[in-house]
Amino acid sequence: MVTPKTIVCACEDVNDVELREAIDAGCTDLESLKRLTGFATGPCQGKACLTLARCLLAEATGQDTASMGAITFRAPTQPIPLRYLAGAPEEERA
Amino acid sequence: MKGGRFTTEGPLKESYQVVIVGGGVNGLGVARHLALAGVTDVLVLEKSYLLNGASGRNGGGVRAQWGTLDNLVLARESIPMFRAMSAELGFNVWFRQGGYLFLAHDEEKAAAVKKVVAFHNANGVKSRWVDPTEAHVMVPELNLEGLVGASYHPGDGIIFPWAVVQGLAKRCVELGVDVRTFTEAQGFEMAGGRIVAVQTSRGRVACETVVNAAGCWSVEVAKMAGVTLPNTPVRHEILVTEALKPFLDPMLVDLRNGLYASQDMRGEIVTGIGMPGEKPGVNFASSFEFTKRVARALVDLVPTLGDVKVMRQWAGAYDVTPDNKPILGATPGVPNFVQLNGASGHGFMISPMTTKLVAQHVLGRKPDLDLKPYALSRFGPGWKPETETLVIG
Numbered sequence: 372m373v374t375p376k377t378i379v380c381a382c383e384d385v386n387d388v389e390l391r392e393a394i395d396a397g398c399t400d401l402e403s404l405k406r407l408t409g410f411a412t413g414p415c416q417g418k419a420c421l422t423l424a425r426c427l428l429a430e431a432t433g434q435d436t437a438s439m440g441a442i443t444f445r446a447p448t449q450p451i452p453l454r455y456l457a458g459a460p461e462e463e464r465a
Numbered sequence: 466m467k468g469g470r471f472t473t474e475g476p477l478k479e480s481y482q483v484v485i486v487g488g489g490v491n492g493l494g495v496a497r498h499l500a501l502a503g504v505t506d507v508l509v510l511e512k513s514y515l516l517n518g519a520s521g522r523n524g525g526g527v528r529a530q531w532g533t534l535d536n537l538v539l540a541r542e543s544i545p546m547f548r549a550m551s552a553e554l555g556f557n558v559w560f561r562q563g564g565y566l567f568l569a570h571d572e573e574k575a576a577a578v579k580k581v582v583a584f585h586n587a588n589g590v591k592s593r594w595v596d597p598t599e600a601h602v603m604v605p606e607l608n609l610e611g612l613v614g615a616s617y618h619p620g621d622g623i624i625f626p627w628a629v630v631q632g633l634a635k636r637c638v639e640l641g642v643d644v645r646t647f648t649e650a651q652g653f654e655m656a657g658g659r660i661v662a663v664q665t666s667r668g669r670v671a672c673e674t675v676v677n678a679a680g681c682w683s684v685e686v687a688k689m690a691g692v693t694l695p696n697t698p699v700r701h702e703i704l705v706t707e708a709l710k711p712f713l714d715p716m717l718v719d720l721r722n723g724l725y726a727s728q729d730m731r732g733e734i735v736t737g738i739g740m741p742g743e744k745p746g747v748n749f750a751s752s753f754e755f756t757k758r759v760a761r762a763l764v765d766l767v768p769t770l771g772d773v774k775v776m777r778q779w780a781g782a783y784d785v786t787p788d789n790k791p792i793l794g795a796t797p798g799v800p801n802f803v804q805l806n807g808a809s810g811h812g813f814m815i816s817p818m819t820t821k822l823v824a825q826h827v828l829g830r831k832p833d834l835d836l837k838p839y840a841l842s843r844f845g846p847g848w849k850p851e852t853e854t855l856v857i858g
Binding site: 406416447454456 | 470631
């Protein structure tokens with residue numbers, strides 16, 4: 372049987388069915404939902420998927436998106452290569 | 466998730482046999498052991514969402530390579546319990562035994578590591594000394610410059626902490642334990658030197674026993690019963706990179722600077738490093754000082770990682786005791802108040818064993834190990850700490 376599924380988090384390949392199942396299992400806040408499904412943990416870190424996930428959670432639980440808050444956004448804002456963060460080349464370092 | 470809930474719904478009961486403060490790996494772990502022994506009249510209080518504390522913020526390292534017997538035994542006994550955990554919970558906890566390499570870059574550290582290997586071997590941990598050639602075979606990407614050798618224990622590994630806690634929560638609920646998120650223990654009602662009830666953010670519940678498994682908040686929880694713990698919360702930072710094809714089997718620990726790095730089951734590199742001068746306190750903020758320090762140390766140790774991108778960084782808190790050993794069991798002066806905290810950064814990896822021991826204590830049974838070395842009462846007059854040299858991160 373083929374059922375339609377909407378991709379919510381393209382980075383981590385999480386669809387609406389998986390999010391709904393996680394909500395049914397008791398993940399009724401965004402932080403819990405993120406930790407169970409892995410949504411918002413890929414390269415976009417939630418920038419592309421959070422709004423849709425919030426709408427899904429609001430619809431499933433009757434919560435208001437305005438009072439739902441967001442996940443904690445972590446540094447860096449964009450993925451950055453380690454060598455940039457490591458700073459100057461070896462010979463220039465103190 | 467089909468076939469199980471992670472939390473319980475509906476109002477709290479008026480009383481529970483056991484109330485556990487803290488819904489992390491320790492609180493849920495002890496609840497599971499109690500339920501398996503038939504005691505299901507148990508309430509687990511989590512003040513936030515599951516995984517908000519150190520259980521959701523640690524690097525998932527699991528190792529038996531410790532420097533004191535009291536830590537070694539707890540860790541050694543926990544490894545086979547982690548191996549069995551996915552099957553027991555009906556939930557994949559992503560345990561992978563790729564070993565740990567403790568890397569020594571000078572003769573002094575090498576001598577210390579060799580001594581620790583002998584200590585491990587005398588106590589049932591089959592670690593061994595590996596030379597740089599063998600380390601190179603294990604991790605071809607490793608920078609061998611200055612490397613004298615390393616200790617290696619193939620039974621060590623990594624686990625996915627989120628999955629462990631979720632699996633434990635699901636199993637606890639299935640067994641009939643009451644698991645409540647966003648429900649805080651706000652005070653204890655004392656009578657005759659015992660805790661008779663817990664004031665929660667959802668009302669009062671009477672209880673026979675209280676377990677303090679509150680991690681970096683355990684000092685505050687103990688204070689509500691008038692008990693002083695010698696624990697200090699200290700921030701530790703960590704970061705994760707983008708996912709890569711699996712290439713790094715062992716966890717790497719650089720003894721020059723306290724760097725650790727492993728590749729998790731999603732392919733990401735998980736890495737952290739100790740920050741000198743970190744002030745005590747519960748502080749989950751991230752710092753750029755950490756980012757730079759860990760990036761430098763990691764790119765020095767594994768230069769090919771230089772082009773790998775950092776995905777996110779975060780912080781958690783170690784709940785540190787003066788001897789870096791956990792506090793388990795009875796509380797002097799408050800007989801029905803049980804401690805399960807102070808694990809000093811290795812609470813997750815020893816939790817299978819510590820939660821089993823504490824459950825046995827709560828049940829009034831003889832624990833598998835003597836709890837005396839872990840008792841709160843050890844910090845009495847004349848106490849001298851035995852130094853644990855292998856706290857990392």
